[in-house]
Amino acid sequence: MNYQDALNQQAEILDQTYHSTEGTPYTHFVCDGLIDAKKYYSIPLHILIVGRESYSSGPNAKKECIDTGWIDYLSHGGAGQAQNRNPSLENASKWIHIIREAYAGNEFPIDHATKQFRAQQLSTIAWINLKRESNTESAYCGKTGFANELPYTAQFIKRQIDLYNPHVVLCGGTYDEVKKFIFNDANQSQKYESSANGFNKRFERYNKMLVVDCQHPAARHNVDSQRHLIYSIIKENSDFLHDLVSND
Numbered sequence: 269m270n271y272q273d274a275l276n277q278q279a280e281i282l283d284q285t286y287h288s289t290e291g292t293p294y295t296h297f298v299c300d301g302l303i304d305a306k307k308y309y310s311i312p313l314h315i316l317i318v319g320r321e322s323y324s325s326g327p328n329a330k331k332e333c334i335d336t337g338w339i340d341y342l343s344h345g346g347a348g349q350a351q352n353r354n355p356s357l358e359n360a361s362k363w364i365h366i367i368r369e370a371y372a373g374n375e376f377p378i379d380h381a382t383k384q385f386r387a388q389q390l391s392t393i394a395w396i397n398l399k400r401e402s403n404t405e406s407a408y409c410g411k412t413g414f415a416n417e418l419p420y421t422a423q424f425i426k427r428q429i430d431l432y433n434p435h436v437v438l439c440g441g442t443y444d445e446v447k448k449f450i451f452n453d454a455n456q457s458q459k460y461e462s463s464a465n466g467f468n469k470r471f472e473r474y475n476k477m478l479v480v481d482c483q484h485p486a487a488r489h490n491v492d493s494q495r496h497l498i499y500s501i502i503k504e505n506s507d508f509l510h511d512l513v514s515n516d
Contacts, residue, residue, distance in 0.1 A: 269434075271305035277431050278302060285400065286334060286423040289417065296336045297400050300321035301428060303342050304391040304405060308432070311511045313371050315393045316434035318442045318450075320484065322397040345387035348388075354386065356486040360440070361389035363482065364500055368438055370507055371504035393431045398442055415445050422449040435512045436502070437477055441484030442502055443470060450481060471501050473474060476512060479503050 271439045278301045286297050300307050300322060322338055346357035358381035365385075418425075424445060429437070429450070439446050451457065457472040457479075459471055470481035482503055483494055502509070 269309055269431075271302075271309045274302065274309065274431060275305050278305075278428065279430065280425050281427050288424060290419045294336060294401055296333060298338045298397070300338055300397050302394050302401070302432070303339060307392050311392055311438065312516075313368065313509065314432060314434045315367060315436045315438070316429065316432055317360060317363075317393060317438045317440055317485075319395060319397045319440045320442055321399040321400070321438055337513045338397075341391045343435050344389060345383035345385075345390070347399075349513075355488065356484075357381075357386050357390065358494050359485040359487075359491060359494075361386040362495055363438060363485070364393055366388040366495055366499050367438075367451050367502050370499045371506060372446070373506070374466060381451070394434065396428055398425070398445060418445065420448040425450055433516070434477055435509055436487055437479045438482050439479065439499075441487075443479075443481035447472075469497060471505070473505070473508060477513075478509060 282299050282301065286294060308314065309328050344355070347352040362377075362379050365377055365379055370377070397413065398421075400421070401417070402502065437446075451472070451474065457474045459472050460470070462469045474481045478501075480498065482498065483490070487494075
C-alpha cells in the first residue's frame with residue numbers, strides 16, 4: 269500500500285473513532301497507529317502492538333484536545349532529554365527486534381535498549397491503544413478501565429488493523445480483550461495454549477496474522493522469560509509467517 273494513502277485512511281478512521289462514543293464524548297483523545305508509515309510499508313514483516321492505555325506527558329496532557337503527541341513520543345524513543353530510560357518502551361523495542369531476528373533465522377539477540385535503539389525499532393511498527401482517553405478522570409476509567417470504550421470503538425480498531433495488515437500482533441496485556449471484542453470469530457483461527465516457567469504460552473493463527481499474548485510491556489517481572497517466549501513463538505511459526513509475507 270502507498271503510505272500516503274494509508275495515512276489518509278488512518279486519519280479518517282481516527283476521526284470516526286473520536287466521534288464514536290455515545291453520551292460521553294472524549295475530552296482528551298490520543299491518536300495512535302503508524303509510527304513511520306513509509307518505514308512500516310517498506311519492511312516485509314509488519315508488526316502491530318496492541319496496548320492498554322494511551323498517555324501523554326506533554327503540555328496538552330490535561331487539555332481538551334486531539335493529541336498527536338503519542339506518535340511523536342514513540343518515534344523519538346519515548347524519553348525526554350532529562351530521561352533516557354523508558355522501561356515500557358525498552359521492553360517493547362526489544363520484543364520488536366527479537367521478532368525480526370527470529371523471523372530471519374538468527375540467534376536470540378542481546379540488546380541494550382538505548383533511546384536510539386528504541387526509536388529505530390519503534391519506527392518500524394504500528395501501535396494501537398484500546399483506550400484513547402489519557403485523562404485519568406475520563407468516564408472510561410474505572411474497574412474495567414481500558415475495556416469500557418470497546419463496545420463503541422471495536423469496529424474502528426478492526427478497520428485500523430485491516431489497514432495495517434500486520435503479520436504479527438503482540439497483545440501487551442490485552443489478549444483477552446482483543447479476543448472478545450476484536451477477533452471474536454473463533455472459527456477463523458487455530459488456537460495454541462500451554463504453560464511453561466510460570467507463563468501462559470498463548471497464540472493464535474488467523475488467515476493473515478499471528479496473534480500473540482504478552483504481558484504488559486511495563487511489567488518488570490520475568491522480562492527475560494517473556495522475551496525468550498516471544499522468540500520461541502516466532503521460531504515455531506517461522507514457516508507460517510514466511511508464507512504470509514510471500515503471499516502479500
